[in-house]
Amino acid sequence: MDVRVPTMPYDVAFLSASAWGSHDVSHVCDATRRGVFADASLRARSAFLIGGDWMHASQVEKNEETTLQKEVLLEVEDLRIYFELGRQKVAKAVDGVSFTIHKGETVALVGESGSGKSITSLSIMRLVPMPPGKLVSGSVKLNDREILTLPEKKMREVRGNEIGMIFQEPMTSLDPVFTIGNQIMESLLHHQGLKRKEAKNKAIDLLKLVGIANAEKVVDEYPHQLSGGMRQRVMIAIAMSNNPKLLIADEPTTALDVTVQAQILKLMLKMKEEFNSSILLITHDMGVVAETADRVLVMYGGQIVEEAAVKELFLNPKHPYTKALLKTMPSLDQNVDRLPSIPGSVPPAHSFPQGCRFAERCEFAFDQCKQQLPELINVTDAHKARCHLYSGFGGGSIV
Amino acid sequence: MEIKNLKTYFPTRGSKIGKKNYLKAVDDVSLTIYKGETLGIVGESGSGKSTLGRTILQLVKPTEGSIIFEDNHLENLSGQTLQSFRNQMQMVFQDPFGSLNPRMKIGNIIEEPIKLQMKLSRAERKNRVKELIQKVGLSEEALNKYPHEFSGGQRQRIGIARALSINPKFIIADEPVSALDVSIQSQVLNLMMDLQEEFNLTYLFISHDLSVVKHISDRVAVMYLGRIVEIATKESLYENPLHPYTKALLSAIPVVNFEEKREEIPISGELPSNTNPPVGCAFHTRCPFAMEKCKNERPLLKVVNHNQQVACFLHDSEHKVTSETSETKKELVES
Numbered sequence: 001m002d003v004r005v006p007t008m009p010y011d012v013a014f015l016s017a018s019a020w021g022s023h024d025v026s027h028v029c030d031a032t033r034r035g036v037f038a039d040a041s042l043r044a045r046s047a048f049l050i051g052g053d054w055m056h057a058s059q060v061e062k063n064e065e066t067t068l069q070k071e072v073l074l075e076v077e078d079l080r081i082y083f084e085l086g087r088q089k090v091a092k093a094v095d096g097v098s099f100t101i102h103k104g105e106t107v108a109l110v111g112e113s114g115s116g117k118s119i120t121s122l123s124i125m126r127l128v129p130m131p132p133g134k135l136v137s138g139s140v141k142l143n144d145r146e147i148l149t150l151p152e153k154k155m156r157e158v159r160g161n162e163i164g165m166i167f168q169e170p171m172t173s174l175d176p177v178f179t180i181g182n183q184i185m186e187s188l189l190h191h192q193g194l195k196r197k198e199a200k201n202k203a204i205d206l207l208k209l210v211g212i213a214n215a216e217k218v219v220d221e222y223p224h225q226l227s228g229g230m231r232q233r234v235m236i237a238i239a240m241s242n243n244p245k246l247l248i249a250d251e252p253t254t255a256l257d258v259t260v261q262a263q264i265l266k267l268m269l270k271m272k273e274e275f276n277s278s279i280l281l282i283t284h285d286m287g288v289v290a291e292t293a294d295r296v297l298v299m300y301g302g303q304i305v306e307e308a309a310v311k312e313l314f315l316n317p318k319h320p321y322t323k324a325l326l327k328t329m330p331s332l333d334q335n336v337d338r339l340p341s342i343p344g345s346v347p348p349a350h351s352f353p354q355g356c357r358f359a360e361r362c363e364f365a366f367d368q369c370k371q372q373l374p375e376l377i378n379v380t381d382a383h384k385a386r387c388h389l390y391s392g393f394g395g396g397s398i399v
Numbered sequence: 400m401e402i403k404n405l406k407t408y409f410p411t412r413g414s415k416i417g418k419k420n421y422l423k424a425v426d427d428v429s430l431t432i433y434k435g436e437t438l439g440i441v442g443e444s445g446s447g448k449s450t451l452g453r454t455i456l457q458l459v460k461p462t463e464g465s466i467i468f469e470d471n472h473l474e475n476l477s478g479q480t481l482q483s484f485r486n487q488m489q490m491v492f493q494d495p496f497g498s499l500n501p502r503m504k505i506g507n508i509i510e511e512p513i514k515l516q517m518k519l520s521r522a523e524r525k526n527r528v529k530e531l532i533q534k535v536g537l538s539e540e541a542l543n544k545y546p547h548e549f550s551g552g553q554r555q556r557i558g559i560a561r562a563l564s565i566n567p568k569f570i571i572a573d574e575p576v577s578a579l580d581v582s583i584q585s586q587v588l589n590l591m592m593d594l595q596e597e598f599n600l601t602y603l604f605i606s607h608d609l610s611v612v613k614h615i616s617d618r619v620a621v622m623y624l625g626r627i628v629e630i631a632t633k634e635s636l637y638e639n640p641l642h643p644y645t646k647a648l649l650s651a652i653p654v655v656n657f658e659e660k661r662e663e664i665p666i667s668g669e670l671p672s673n674t675n676p677p678v679g680c681a682f683h684t685r686c687p688f689a690m691e692k693c694k695n696e697r698p699l700l701k702v703v704n705h706n707q708q709v710a711c712f713l714h715d716s717e718h719k720v721t722s723e724t725s726e727t728k729k730e731l732v733e734s
Contacts, residue, residue: 112580112582113580257607258443259443259647259648262650262653284580288653292653314655325581328584328585329581329655330585330608330610330614331654341589342582345552345553346580
């Protein structure tokens, strides 16, 4: 009877998420997160029961040393994830997203709520519940291996092992009924095949590494006994426990106070150096982007509208949306009476206009913009923008 | 509006008879808010800024201290008389999703306070609602819709329209833009500033976001563990922060700046618990400049220069030094 336990978890999580019948994308995501973590604890116990059954598989991918800085780690191509909302309404949450992450690089994915940034990150982990989600097209390659088509069992070896993830809410992403130690040990037991005692020692080491003062005590405490910042540190410890090559951080500091936010961001960068991994940072805070990222992807309406190195993007933004976004940030250095603002709001994902998705709010929009969706094109060598102003139609009037 | 030595304590669980434990949410706060100004209140979560706002409106009864609004002591009022003051003060809440009744139409939501507080005929009320909805930048059609049909920014506009409906003089805005995206944030901030000018409103603007507060406020108070540690005009607070906590807060904000590295004031750890705040200066456990004195004595808010007050021993001595030197200078000049 016990043997059946490990085969079901993820499916159960997804089933329960979709069984709610919720067609609201964000609800489903939350449900998935909760589901996944409930499942994770189930797995922790079963992993212990079954013993070495899954363990050896984890050794296969124990990585080769990174040799070149510019080596490609993750390659996402033409990713499209739609959600069926019933009555022939389809929400194009992610609509043709392509990007690469190099080894050792920190890439920021910025955008407003509803721009599809979280779904993009979840789909790399294959945590988007399907249905109601639908993978229309796309490929995600980690170290040249396609992971979108991996069987679920293999995928489980990727999650938490090769890719670690930190979620936004440190309150809900830890399981309240297991101790901190248990939750860190879980992935160690699963992926590295350590003995329980070894795993516990490693968990204590990890807690020390993420800057938790009395790690020996905290390891036996429950999540509710910790503050938000400490919980996020624990999340980082869990995510880093198997030296992942890629760390996905979905709004890791949004729920935290500024002073704690600064500490957590510093810690993430330190861990990146220590483990020589890459980071995909999802955020809406341009200040955070400027201080942490190497390269930036700006998302709007399910698509990437601009891509550039961080300095280039801030000093020389090309897409009108990026320009406007940078201008609307209230800043500490400047004194203005009125903040410039972008009129209107993001179009809902189920009724995008036919042309450029930003056209309605864009001050430079011309006829072409309303009719034809622009392509993401190279403006300069390492700077891409999805805008007709640069595609020859508008004659580059604002370049 | 004047607030004197305001204290709001909440009894905590497990307190024994005769010896109660309290969570000191607001601990001895004194403030003056002038007519027509915007006073910003910043602080981390748990610093007591929201409780302060609620106590001023008498949504929470203060434990001690007084709130004086146009020469009337609000803390002694109740029932009818309190009601009559409440309509001069309104609140805009943080969560645009939770603060509007999902089963009421927008028109009714805005009309409700008018019905309760103002003696207007049905037609007059309807007209007023129409006027208000246009003032906050929404169309009249919005009145027949329900809250779920609106985005966060639009809902916040509705919340503002509701607050304005009975012509208040004073509005407490508790994190009104923190749930919104940046591009929407600036729309709402601009709206609030326009309305302030048009109706001659006074704002108490509570936020954790220093850059937003800077944008909208005339003066800013920084709270830490229920106390005000620094209060100053916007210019002097941001250009010349005096309290180590204010400095740390300012340096912790991530900014877009590739040219120069800012001075960093590292503070470690997190906000201590309100039920058992550190003795002496509440900030000494995290302060890089903490002295022996800070652990024993609690610094009081002192005037440092004519637009800045700070509660820190560092500036006690500095203040003396500078005033002494200015005195000697004066003497020199005189001689």
